[in-house]
Amino acid sequence: MKIKCAAIKYKGAIYEGESHSKIGIKMVAAGVCEKYPGGEAQGFVTECGIFVCRAPAYIIAWRAGQIDINKTICKNELFSEDLNNKQVVTTATNIEINHANNP
Numbered sequence: 001m002k003i004k005c006a007a008i009k010y011k012g013a014i015y016e017g018e019s020h021s022k023i024g025i026k027m028v029a030a031g032v033c034e035k036y037p038g039g040e041a042q043g044f045v046t047e048c049g050i051f052v053c054r055a056p057a058y059i060i061a062w063r064a065g066q067i068d069i070n071k072t073i074c075k076n077e078l079f080s081e082d083l084n085n086k087q088v089v090t091t092a093t094n095i096e097i098n099h100a101n102n103p
Contacts, residue, residue, distance in 0.1 A: 002064040004081040007045040010037050013087040014051050040088055044078060054078050 008015045008023050010033060015103050019024035024036035031074035044057040052060065061067045069075070072082045 001060055002047045003061045003066055003078070003083065004047045004049075005046045006041055007051055008041050009043060009051050010036050010041055014045060016045055021080075044080075058082075 005016050006020050006023060008020060008027065010027065015023050015032070019028065019038075019088065020042045021044055024038075027033050028036060040053060043051055043053045044060075046049055046060060054074075056069075058072075058074075058076060058078040061083060062069060066084055067078070068080045068084065071081045
């Protein structure tokens with residue numbers, strides 16, 4: 001399993017993109033929310049379409065060879081800046097909404 005891209009889970013919908021900051025900016029600009037969703041709302045989507053928080057995403061990316069653990073921002077949570085973009089399955093360029101019922 002690999003990490004597909006960064007994602008923000010907000011009001012039951014999953015917004016995917018290249019980075020959390022880019023997703024948040026587009027969400028605010030599109031009127032989805034008034035301010036950038038932070039904290040536990042930020043995570044990642046796997047290539048299987050499952051939303052995962054930062055800690056399990058770190059383990060998935062490490063096992064898949066998508067990060068260099070010597071160059072990560074945090075040693076137990078994944079940040080979009082940590083991903084080796086050559087190893088990312090796909091990088092969404094626009095806000096995409098996944099209405100799957102992910103936990």
